[in-house]
Amino acid sequence: MKKNLARMALGSALLASFSAPAAVAGGLEDALARGALRVCTVEAAPFVLRTPGDKLIGHEVDVAERLASDLGLSLDLRVVPGIAVLDRLNAGDCDLAVSALAIDPPRLLKVWMTNPYAESDIRIVASAKSPFRTDQLNAEDNVVGVVTGTLAADAARSRLPSATFREFPDLLAAQRALDDGAINALAFKEPVPTLTVAAAKPQRYAVGEGPSLARTADGMAVRKGDMNLLNFLNGWISARRRDGFLESTSAYWFTRIDWMERLKPPAALK
């Protein structure tokens, strides 16, 4: 039964993969012809987030900006729901997706993915006054929030089979449920769990100790068949890894919190 469901899902992925390459030209050629690089992305701190002035900032924004700049193009960043990002890419709404996508088999069936450009761990944050081990959450009365379609959702279910799960369409909704007490834990890619702890004053949360739920490698996505763009991106990742850009961008967004200052409302104009 589970296998049949998987096959149906794969079947539609398969049809999409046959029709997609015919529907749109190569993302690189399209972008160069129009003078702008269209990048689909998803709002989730600290990957993509909005300042009070409605400017998009974050790790993925810095990566996409540098990519467009290296191509001599302007950046046309298209924020879409997390669950729709690969479909929007395949429909031709953007040239590529840069949205902290963990490289995983379901995604690899729908699109081509680049070599990794970032690495992360999936951890769990919970309402807790004192340190706890992740495995202590493996009990029915623990309600763990996850975001639909993320690797964190699969990893948490597999590690905590006895816990109760609630799915949310995006990270913001899940974080609100945690703040309201509707769920008492949230599984997501770092640094979200660590930032959740840091942002709450007084101390309300803690990150589960022990091995992480999963270790992920993130890739960019292009449409199947778009080999010119794939080779460009893999070379770009080699170059920007080697020259230190990817490492320093990750360090800024994933290990520090001073970027939170950029989210404060500006002082009122006189």
Next chain:
Amino acid sequence: MKKNLARMALGSALLASFSAPAAVAGGLEDALARGALRVCTVEAAPFVLRTPGDKLIGHEVDVAERLASDLGLSLDLRVVPGIAVLDRLNAGDCDLAVSALAIDPPRLLKVWMTNPYAESDIRIVASAKSPFRTDQLNAEDNVVGVVTGTLAADAARSRLPSATFREFPDLLAAQRALDDGAINALAFKEPVPTLTVAAAKPQRYAVGEGPSLARTADGMAVRKGDMNLLNFLNGWISARRRDGFLESTSAYWFTRIDWMERLKPPAALK
């Protein structure tokens, strides 16, 4: 003369590469349509071996099982002779080959290979009561067994130019010759040499000390032109390397010997 022979061999590889993509569709699409992943592999401990109950186990089996499972497919493992594995792949008998294939130029002419998913060294095991250095075998009266078409065969001939060589069609035949005394040394990919020493009681063999004959990186093989499957596999390897699956699977099969228990005949039923 040597060059002409090489060119003839390459010529047929060339013809195969032109005709193969037209003969069969993409391995990924075929597998999804039929609900089973067909994987060509080769019997050689501890990569692929049979239990007394005729079940296939081993490093390559675990890798192929996980790959099929991640695709929501059943695994159809097809054991073929080592020398035929790439031809069988190109003839469409399987979707891909997972058989501890060292990435090397002759193979790269016949098929496309993935990024490395395992690493190994080639060493030599010999009938010896005491430790010896590999270079001590470089004398005419040493008869070294190798398996046709392996990188180990080339590496041993290049390192021990004065030794006498005997070729065998597969590892089992070569191991039998070593046990019978028909050859007094065997060159093969680790952990075969080390396991040969460990399996013989009382001590009959030793592994040559000093630098290994060669260091190899293993890749999976797909038919030329099968870019959808190649990108899937390279992404899968990134994901399973990052999450620790490939490392722990290699550690289990290549650095331990407790899996040998699985090869013992089961206790008789009443």
Next chain:
Amino acid sequence: MKKNLARMALGSALLASFSAPAAVAGGLEDALARGALRVCTVEAAPFVLRTPGDKLIGHEVDVAERLASDLGLSLDLRVVPGIAVLDRLNAGDCDLAVSALAIDPPRLLKVWMTNPYAESDIRIVASAKSPFRTDQLNAEDNVVGVVTGTLAADAARSRLPSATFREFPDLLAAQRALDDGAINALAFKEPVPTLTVAAAKPQRYAVGEGPSLARTADGMAVRKGDMNLLNFLNGWISARRRDGFLESTSAYWFTRIDWMERLKPPAALK
């Protein structure tokens, strides 16, 4: 304005990328059919240089020789001007380019590049009696020589925005200008700066201290669309990295200077 210029340049790259794959067949198939591998390269010590006997030696020569040998082919090395190497490749004058090409976005628009097979840093060498820091050269009266179209040229302009720059068509011309005093510094990929210091007796030059101008990863280039050759080369790089060939070749040419003996005129025949 700058963006329009970029777009024009990209436009012609784009046209080239559409027409190139149709113009010539795959480099691997061509090479196998003719029995020789045609490799475009560029003269620059210690990558490609001529002995007094007019033999080509150097890091790129050793890499290309091994590549041809692994294919069972002879090597047809074609020395071309640095600025023309990708155009010559796209015109079909060679099967691939092996010329210490840093993987960077402008090149990735014109060709497909392999995974890195070598790494280097870009540094600056200047007429100096005593040690100096690279940033001390950031003044208008410092005339820095660069070679047109190299990553070193971009990196030096970006790091030393106040310096005066002079462009040269190739490394030899730039080195002559440094020796003549027409420029007082030269930015290039290592080990050229370090070798320039070592070759001058008495001491005339020093390499700028502090962080390098840029860290580069070098790839080979193939024509867009030439997936068979690209997969072959990426596999070859995996194999030759793993077996130590690439590392020992880099160590010989980039960290030692005894190869300079090979450039001395031979003793006269009687």
